[in-house]
Amino acid sequence: xxIPFTPLVASLPAAVPFVGPxxxxxxxxxxxxxxxxxxxxxxxxSPKAKAAVQAELEWASWYGDPENYDLRKALAEKHGVxxxxxxxxxxxDAILGYTVRMIAGPGAPxxxxxxxxxxxxxxxxGYGAELIxxxxxxxxEDPDALLSKVRETGAPLMYIANPDNPMGTWHDAGRIQAxxxxxxxxxxxxxxxxxxxxxxxxxxxxVDVGNPKVIVMRTFSKAHGMAGMRxxxxxxxxxxxxxxxxxxxxxxxxxxxxxxxxxxxxxxxxLAWVVSEVETGRQETYALAERLGLQALPSATNFVAIDLGxxxxxxxxxxxxxxxxxxxxxxxxxxxxxxxxxxxxxPDERAIxxxxxxxxxxxx
Amino acid sequence: xxIPFTPLVASLPAAVPFVGPxxxxxxxxxxxxxxxxxxxxxxxxSPKAKAAVQAELEWASWYGDPENYDLRKALAEKHGVxxxxxxxxxxxDAILGYTVRMIAGPGAPxxxxxxxxxxxxxxxxGYGAELIxxxxxxxxEDPDALLSKVRETGAPLMYIANPDNPMGTWHDAGRIQAxxxxxxxxxxxxxxxxxxxxxxxxxxxxVDVGNPKVIVMRTFSKAHGMAGMRxxxxxxxxxxxxxxxxxxxxxxxxxxxxxxxxxxxxxxxxLAWVVSEVETGRQETYALAERLGLQALPSATNFVAIDLGxxxxxxxxxxxxxxxxxxxxxxxxxxxxxxxxxxxxxPDERAIxxxxxxxxxxxx
Numbered sequence: 001x002x003i004p005f006t007p008l009v010a011s012l013p014a015a016v017p018f019v020g021p022x023x024x025x026x027x028x029x030x031x032x033x034x035x036x037x038x039x040x041x042x043x044x045x046s047p048k049a050k051a052a053v054q055a056e057l058e059w060a061s062w063y064g065d066p067e068n069y070d071l072r073k074a075l076a077e078k079h080g081v082x083x084x085x086x087x088x089x090x091x092x093d094a095i096l097g098y099t100v101r102m103i104a105g106p107g108a109p110x111x112x113x114x115x116x117x118x119x120x121x122x123x124x125x126g127y128g129a130e131l132i133x134x135x136x137x138x139x140x141e142d143p144d145a146l147l148s149k150v151r152e153t154g155a156p157l158m159y160i161a162n163p164d165n166p167m168g169t170w171h172d173a174g175r176i177q178a179x180x181x182x183x184x185x186x187x188x189x190x191x192x193x194x195x196x197x198x199x200x201x202x203x204x205x206x207v208d209v210g211n212p213k214v215i216v217m218r219t220f221s222k223a224h225g226m227a228g229m230r231x232x233x234x235x236x237x238x239x240x241x242x243x244x245x246x247x248x249x250x251x252x253x254x255x256x257x258x259x260x261x262x263x264x265x266x267x268x269x270x271l272a273w274v275v276s277e278v279e280t281g282r283q284e285t286y287a288l289a290e291r292l293g294l295q296a297l298p299s300a301t302n303f304v305a306i307d308l309g310x311x312x313x314x315x316x317x318x319x320x321x322x323x324x325x326x327x328x329x330x331x332x333x334x335x336x337x338x339x340x341x342x343x344x345x346x347p348d349e350r351a352i353x354x355x356x357x358x359x360x361x362x363x364x
Numbered sequence: 365x366x367i368p369f370t371p372l373v374a375s376l377p378a379a380v381p382f383v384g385p386x387x388x389x390x391x392x393x394x395x396x397x398x399x400x401x402x403x404x405x406x407x408x409x410s411p412k413a414k415a416a417v418q419a420e421l422e423w424a425s426w427y428g429d430p431e432n433y434d435l436r437k438a439l440a441e442k443h444g445v446x447x448x449x450x451x452x453x454x455x456x457d458a459i460l461g462y463t464v465r466m467i468a469g470p471g472a473p474x475x476x477x478x479x480x481x482x483x484x485x486x487x488x489x490g491y492g493a494e495l496i497x498x499x500x501x502x503x504x505e506d507p508d509a510l511l512s513k514v515r516e517t518g519a520p521l522m523y524i525a526n527p528d529n530p531m532g533t534w535h536d537a538g539r540i541q542a543x544x545x546x547x548x549x550x551x552x553x554x555x556x557x558x559x560x561x562x563x564x565x566x567x568x569x570x571v572d573v574g575n576p577k578v579i580v581m582r583t584f585s586k587a588h589g590m591a592g593m594r595x596x597x598x599x600x601x602x603x604x605x606x607x608x609x610x611x612x613x614x615x616x617x618x619x620x621x622x623x624x625x626x627x628x629x630x631x632x633x634x635l636a637w638v639v640s641e642v643e644t645g646r647q648e649t650y651a652l653a654e655r656l657g658l659q660a661l662p663s664a665t666n667f668v669a670i671d672l673g674x675x676x677x678x679x680x681x682x683x684x685x686x687x688x689x690x691x692x693x694x695x696x697x698x699x700x701x702x703x704x705x706x707x708x709x710x711p712d713e714r715a716i717x718x719x720x721x722x723x724x725x726x727x728x
Contacts, residue, residue, distance in 0.1 A: 003576050003603055004520035004550050006469040012610040020615075022429040041425040050421050053620070057414050060624075061405040061589035065386040090454055090594070094613050105370040119615075126611050156368035186368050212367050225425035228619030230454070239367055246376040247490050249458050251384075251483075254618045255592030256417070260424075 008106065008128045017118040021327045033325035034349040034356075039165070039195075039303045041225035042345045043277055045260065046270040049226065052263035053256045064255035071262050075233055078265065084238040085209040087245070088261075090252040092194060092219045092232030095244070097123040099215060099234070100157065102243050103188050104129035109153040113141045115166065115333040117192065120159050129157070136336060139297055139305075140169045143179040150187050158183070161192040163199050166331045166341045168299030170199050177205040183213040188240075191216045197223035197271065198278055199300035212237035222302055223274050224264045229257040278302045281344035288354050292361055297339070305331070305339040313364050314340050320360030326353055372470065372492045381482040385691045397689035398713040398720075403529070403559075403667045405589035406709045407641055409624065410634040413590065416627035417620045428619035435626050439597055442629065448602040449573040451609070452625075454616040456558060456583045456596030459608070461487040463579065463598070464521065466607050467552055468493035473517040477505045479530065479697040481556065484523050493521070500700060503661055503669075504533045507543040514551050522547070525556040527563050530695045530705045532663030534567055541569040547577040552604075555580045561587035561635065562642055563664035576601035586666055587638050588628045593621040642666045645708035652718050656725055661703070669695075669703040677728050678704050684724030690717055 021038065025031055036042075068088035076083045089095040096119065104110050106128035112120060114133035124131045132153055134145040141164050150158050160179065163170035171179075176191065183189045191214055196204050207216055215236035221227035231253075234244065264270070285304040289296035297305040308314040314330050317340050321328055331337045342353060385399055400406075432452035440447045453459040460483065468474050470492035476484060478497035488495045496517055498509040505528050514522050524543065527534035535543075540555065547553045555578055560568050571580060579600035585591035595617075598608065628634070649668040653660035661669040672678040678694050681704050685692055695701045706717060 002550075003601070003607065004467055004552060005607055006465075006467065008469070009466045009607055009610055014606055014610055016430065016609075016614050018430070018614070020427065020430045022433060023431055026433065035426065038427055040427060043425070044422065045424045050424075053421060053424075054418065056592075057417060058408065060409045060414075060417075060592040061407070062399065063384065063402055063404060063585075063591045066380065066382070066384045067387055069386060069390065090616060091613070093615055097613060101370075102373045103368055103370065105372070186366075188368060221427075227427045228420075228424040230616065230618050237367070242378055243367065243369055243373055245380075246373055246378055249455070249461060250380050250382070251457055252454060252594065254594050254621060256620060257618060 012125065017122045024322065024327065030325060032327040034345055034352045035327050036343040036345050036349060036353060037327040037329040038227070039222060039301065039343045040227045041222060041274060041302065042343070042349060043225055043274045045225045046264040046267040048267045048270070049260040049264040052259040056256050056259045060255060062255060063251050064253040064258050066250040068253055068258060071258055074262055074265050079207055079235055081207060081209045081235060082238070084241060085235055087234045087241045087248065088253065089232055089234070089248060091221065091230040092192070092217045093119050094252070095217060095232050095234050096120050096190070098244050098247050099190060100124055100127050100129065101247055103157045108157070109155040111146055111149045111153065111155045111158040113146065113160070115331050115336040116141065116159065117161060117165055118332065136167070139167045139336070140164065140171065143171065143175060147179065147182045151184055155187060157188050157190070159190045159192065161194065162203065163195040163300035165195065165301065166329070167305050167336060167339070168297055168301045168303055170203055170300035173202050173205040180205065180211065180214050187213065189214045193217060194219045194222055195301035197275055198302050203300060207235050209235065209237055212239055215240050220261050220264060223271055224261070225274065226257070226260060226264065229260055230254060231257050231261040278344045281350055284350055285342065285344065288357065292358060303341050303343045305341050307339050309338055311337040314338055316364055317360055320363065321356050324356040324360065326356045376489065381486045388686065388691065394689060396691040398709055398716045399691050400707040400709050400713060400717060401691040401693040402591070403586060403665070403707045404591045405586060405638060405666065406707070406713060407589055407638045409589045410628040410631040412631045412634070413624040413628040416623040420620050420623045424619060426619060427615050428617040428622050430614040432617055432622060435622055438626055438629050443571055443599055445571060445573045445599060446602070448605060449599055451598045451605045451612065452617065453596055453598070453612060454618070455585065455594040456556070456581045457483050458616070459581060459596050459598050460484050460554070462608050462611050463554060464488055464491050464493065465611055467521045472521070473519040474521045474523070475510055475513045475517065475519045476523040477510065479695050479700040480505065480523065481525060481529055482696065500531070503531045503700070504528065504535065507535065507539060511543065511546045515548055519551060521552050521554065523554045523556065525558065526567065527559040527664035529559065529665065531669050531700060531703070532661055532665045532667055534563055534664035537566050537569040544569065544575065544578050551577065553578045557581060558583045558586055559665035561639060562666050567664060571599050573599065573601055576603055579604050584625050584628060587635055588625070589638065590621070590624060590628065593624055594618060595621050595625040642708045645714055648714055649706065649708065652721065656722060667705050667707045669705050671703050673702055675701040678702055680728055681724055684727060685720050688720040688724065690720045
């Protein structure tokens with residue numbers, strides 16, 4: 001007597017895109033002193049967002065507005081588009097899942113970079129589509145190689161993150177616009193801008209919601225410090241947003257998260273402070289690496305990749321740091337996995353990291 | 365130049381399972397005085413859950429534990445099962461979606477009752493499966509008819525809610541156990557117990573996680589007053605939970621919701637108070653109907669269906685109440701749609717409802 005799984009689900013591995021730090025803590029019995037592995041913001045959520053949550057607690061027994069009207073309206077104003085061009089969802093991970101489901105049926109080729117966001121790949125596998133990868137070039141995602149592969153395979157879906165995760169590198173708006181302009185008919189480009197708040201001005205091309213060949217993903221999980229609140233959004237052609245509306249979970253948004261995101265969106269002063277603190281932390285991390293004779297990759301994100309020279313050394317560094325109570329992550333595949341990836345912490349966390357990093361490095 | 369939607373998504377209507385009360389408010393420009401349409405709890409969230417949220421606000425920038433370990437552990441203890449038998453998810457709506465995706469591929473027959481939970485039906489359509497319905501019998505879902513239809517069609521998936529929504533009726537544990545025992549090999553029964561906290565003792569059969577033919581859904585949205593927090597869970601055979609783990613969004617849980625659910629689970633005094641208040645409200649609603657010469661259906665939920673005699677009269681009542689600032693809903697199909705469905709409010713909301721109901725009734 002067996003469970004009537006679909007053949008696709010029966011064939012899927014019981015894999016997870018990421019192991020959470022809590023899982024590691026339960027395994028070791030030790031609480032991390034510095035949690036710098038998931039690019040969560042070390043600078044918390046806006047005080048105004050916290051106040052909004054507290055004021056809304058009385059109404060937590062009500063479902064959130066399934067249209068996410070107030071938040072979509074504010075986001076549409078921010079981006080100079082119409083509300084019909086915005087979908088708000090329960091985190092970008094969920095919206096990526098809906099997007100894959102909307103475009104890539106079983107067997108459809110989907111193009112991304114080898115070593116890019118695992119959760120996107122998880123969704124591609126989950127819907128039975130075929131993941132096709134191209135290598136990074138000089139630690140950057142390679143728009144030309146992505147486009148070539150799309151043309152070669154006829155893929156209906158492709159993915160790029162700008163700035164990139166896990167390397168932290170980025171392209172300027174012109175290069176990304178050229179990528180968008182090169183997307184062939186019959187293909188949709190997912191442009192994941194999760195880290196764009198940390199990037200230099202001129203890294204993001206103007207949103208053109210008249211173009212149905214690109215959908216842009218944004219999140220409140222990084223600069224807004226709301227990873228635990230699950231709020232992301234997509235910007236795109238109205239037909240794309242309508243398509244997502246056919247498959248999304250309409251009542252999925254947490255009511256507290258809706259008001260928190262709206263409050264955080266308006267707290268531009270807080271956001272600027274976070275971005276400035278992260279820049280300070282990046283410079284500190286570059287300087288640490290340089291002092292120790294290592295290369296840190298210039299980053300347009302809230303994390304920095306530090307080159308340890310080999311995957312063995314990077315893995316040993318990750319394990320050594322974990323043993324000292326510091327949680328980081330590292331890229332999963334070569335040649336990226338010669339690096340570790342450390343999120344920018346608060347000053348105290350950065351001090352813990354710097355000391356532990358130097359100690360472990362001496363043992364490698 | 366068209367968007368490369370999958371044929372399935374291209375064929376789906378741009379429909380939503382429910383129109384939210386906020387949408388109606390935006391259309392009319394009036395705020396509802398009593399929000400009694402979505403079976404949200406009028407009694408709020410446990411004070412202990414609120415305190416847990418406030419204490420966790422400092423860590424809202426961290427992702428929630430993707431294993432939902434603490435909450436699953438507590439739920440496993442409550443139900444006398446292992447953690448491997450529990451999946452926690454971002455609301456039962458999401459878990460229903462994952463369950464449909466896991467079992468019912470394109471064209472697969474899925475059996476439910478005509479007029480039962482629309483969001484389940486939304487997922488069935490969304491994955492291209494074929495919804496097959498059997499009628500209610502005497503305003504109850506009909507286990508025998510459901511089983512007959514499953515045998516007739518070879519459906520791999522069937523759904524029943526006990527207590528039922530939208531009628532509020534229920535079966536005792538023996539009848540549900542007989543249903544479970546009758547599920548043929550190759551079929552999975554979804555037993556949705558969203559409202560079970562409001563039902564008489566003896567309405568829920570013991571959970572048997574050795575049986576892979578049934579999966580039970582529970583929610584924090586109703587008695588726990590956490591609809592806006594999005595927490596539901598499934599209880600079932602470990603292989604079922606593993607299957608859900610292959611398709612679920614691992615980082616979907618809101619961190620504040622995780623701690624709130626755990627605190628609420630332990631606040632049994634609060635839950636008992638809510639259930640008792642709801643019982644008072646139900647009795648009041650039965651009495652109101654009787655006084656006005658109408659029949660209210662006995663309910664094991666936090667809402668009551670009141671029989672208006674025809675869908676025209678029920679619709680007129682719904683519209684008349686809306687015009688008086690009272691939000692309710694009604695079943696979508698005959699013969700259930702001769703009733704309106706009103707959620708149990710606080711005493712002040714019940715007074716508003718009673719007055720408005722009597723006024724509108726006089727105009728019908």
